[in-house]
Amino acid sequence: MANNNEFPENKKSCLVKNFDFRLIFEKSKKNTFKKCNDLPENITRSTLSIPELSEPEVIRHYTNLSKINFGIDTGMYPLGSCTMKYNPRFTEHMAANEQNMVHPYQDESTIQGSLEIMYRLKKHLINICGMDDFSLQPAAGAQGEFTAMAILKAYFERKNDKRNEVIVPDSAHGTNPKSAAMAGFDVVEIKSDEKGYIDLEILKEAVSEKTAAFMLTSPSTLGLFEKNILEIARIIHGAGGLLFYDGANLNGIIGKVRPGDMGFDCMSLNLHKTFAVPHGGGGPGCGPIGVKKHLVDFLPVPTIEYDGEKYYLDHDRPDSIGKVHGFNGNYLSVIKALGYIKRHGSVGLKRISEFSVLNSNYMVSRLSSTYEIKNPDIPRKHEAVFSASRHKNNDITALDIAKRLIDYGVHPPTIYFPLVIKEALMIEPTETESKEAIDNYCDILIRINDEAAKDPEVVKTAPHTSIVGRLDDVFAARKMILRWSPGE
Numbered sequence: 001m002a003n004n005n006e007f008p009e010n011k012k013s014c015l016v017k018n019f020d021f022r023l024i025f026e027k028s029k030k031n032t033f034k035k036c037n038d039l040p041e042n043i044t045r046s047t048l049s050i051p052e053l054s055e056p057e058v059i060r061h062y063t064n065l066s067k068i069n070f071g072i073d074t075g076m077y078p079l080g081s082c083t084m085k086y087n088p089r090f091t092e093h094m095a096a097n098e099q100n101m102v103h104p105y106q107d108e109s110t111i112q113g114s115l116e117i118m119y120r121l122k123k124h125l126i127n128i129c130g131m132d133d134f135s136l137q138p139a140a141g142a143q144g145e146f147t148a149m150a151i152l153k154a155y156f157e158r159k160n161d162k163r164n165e166v167i168v169p170d171s172a173h174g175t176n177p178k179s180a181a182m183a184g185f186d187v188v189e190i191k192s193d194e195k196g197y198i199d200l201e202i203l204k205e206a207v208s209e210k211t212a213a214f215m216l217t218s219p220s221t222l223g224l225f226e227k228n229i230l231e232i233a234r235i236i237h238g239a240g241g242l243l244f245y246d247g248a249n250l251n252g253i254i255g256k257v258r259p260g261d262m263g264f265d266c267m268s269l270n271l272h273k274t275f276a277v278p279h280g281g282g283g284p285g286c287g288p289i290g291v292k293k294h295l296v297d298f299l300p301v302p303t304i305e306y307d308g309e310k311y312y313l314d315h316d317r318p319d320s321i322g323k324v325h326g327f328n329g330n331y332l333s334v335i336k337a338l339g340y341i342k343r344h345g346s347v348g349l350k351r352i353s354e355f356s357v358l359n360s361n362y363m364v365s366r367l368s369s370t371y372e373i374k375n376p377d378i379p380r381k382h383e384a385v386f387s388a389s390r391h392k393n394n395d396i397t398a399l400d401i402a403k404r405l406i407d408y409g410v411h412p413p414t415i416y417f418p419l420v421i422k423e424a425l426m427i428e429p430t431e432t433e434s435k436e437a438i439d440n441y442c443d444i445l446i447r448i449n450d451e452a453a454k455d456p457e458v459v460k461t462a463p464h465t466s467i468v469g470r471l472d473d474v475f476a477a478r479k480m481i482l483r484w485s486p487g488e
């Protein structure tokens with residue numbers, strides 16, 4: 001263990017660009033945080049009145065709260081683009097058993113098991129995705145995208161290449177253009193074709209000597225697998241650019257195709273989607289990034305390595321973009337994902353994508369005569385986007401339908417996203433739902449469609465059974481009350 005009064009020797013190289021962990025260490029030594037001197041007055045408490053409650057009162061409070069909450073353990077939760085699939089209990093147990101055992105400042109020789117877990121997950125992800133290396137540090141999909149973009153920036157800077165444009169199709173996940181912009185690139189958005197695929201002619205026009213990268217979300221937010229990937233890779237590489245793959249929707253293709261084999265130079269994953277790490281409420285998640293050989297030097301430090309005898313953290317990587325998360329990221333997510341992969345094995349992982357695809361296409365076949373959907377004949381991967389445009393004739397919106405679903409005891413889908421579909425209802429049944437659960441969801445949607453025609457008022461004023469009705473989200477966001485005060 002490190003001496004408490006000195007910054008640990010083996011951590012001295014873990015300096016984030018523009019940030020020095022030694023400052024935090026020095027500050028915490030002097031106890032300045034305790035005095036809260038650094039906090040602005042308007043966010044410090046003026047009075048301290050903490051309720052005094054007995055244990056049963058606290059337990060009842062939280063149990064009652066949990067009863068009015070809706071989660072994946074309560075019912076089907078087909079939030080499009082979120083892969084809200086069932087999170088098995090055994091991975092939770094694995095993480096719970098591990099979490100109290102190690103301290104982040106422990107010497108590497110005493111945490112060989114934890115390092116091995118991280119190393120093994122990295123190796124599995126390399127195999128699953130066809131990449132040459134992975135970093136497990138980013139805490140979310142969007143942070144993974146940003147990290148990959150920062151790596152591309154560093155790569156071109158090292159080559160003294162001034163490329164500064166990243167091409168993003170309008171079917172990409174909304175975080176893609178933001179990640180590229182945050183890394184300092186100019187974003188060039190291109191329109192997809194009528195079916196939702198990349199329009200090769202528009203792409204060719206957008207590509208130039210300024211093109212640094214192309215970001216592809218595949219399967220896309222429309223649930224489509226991009227059919228011209230090899231040609232896209234040829235166009236981008238031919239112009240000197242690199243390819244990024246947003247693999248957050250990997251549950252639609254896992255075990256079938258690998259981004260690395262399709263020509264991608266780097267990619268991100270969402271362990272909190274594909275690999276059954278729970279998510280929602282802002283995390284914590286894990287968004288590992290994979291890279292091909294030419295980008296390995298730029299990965300965040302430390303990387304997790306094995307020298308044939310022991311596992312170790314490599315901080316000595318001069319071209320690294322620095323750290324993007326404290327210590328090694330959300331380590332508990334890593335344990336859960338590794339358990340999930342080991343339990344499934346390669347055959348099981350293939351079945352994940354088979355069931356994910358089967359379930360969404362079954363849902364399309366059940367709903368396409370009731371709810372508008374573009375090109376229902378094109379097979380979907382993990383999800384499908386319907387539209388409530390037709391219902392607008394009866395003054396019923398996607399929001400009304402979503403709210404009415406709550407009355408029937410299921411969770412609404414994602415609505416109004418992707419933006420390319422008007423009145424979007426984006427539904428991802430996921431691979432963990434049974435035929436009965438999907439039938440039930442479709443029956444409810446068909447019933448709501450009938451109600452919309454015969455009794456629109458009941459849909460427009462939904463929900464009727466929940467503890468709160470429709471909330472004014474904008475007001476709540478602008479007038480946020482974050483502090484408990486006595487009497488509330």
Ligand SMILES: Cc1ncc(COP(=O)(O)O)c(C=O)c1O
Nearest residue numbers: 081082140141142173175246248
């Ligand atoms: C395709 C895709 N990319 C990126 C993200 C962003 O991931 P996160 O919410 O973990 O930042 C998501 C989120 O669900 C996604 O579906």
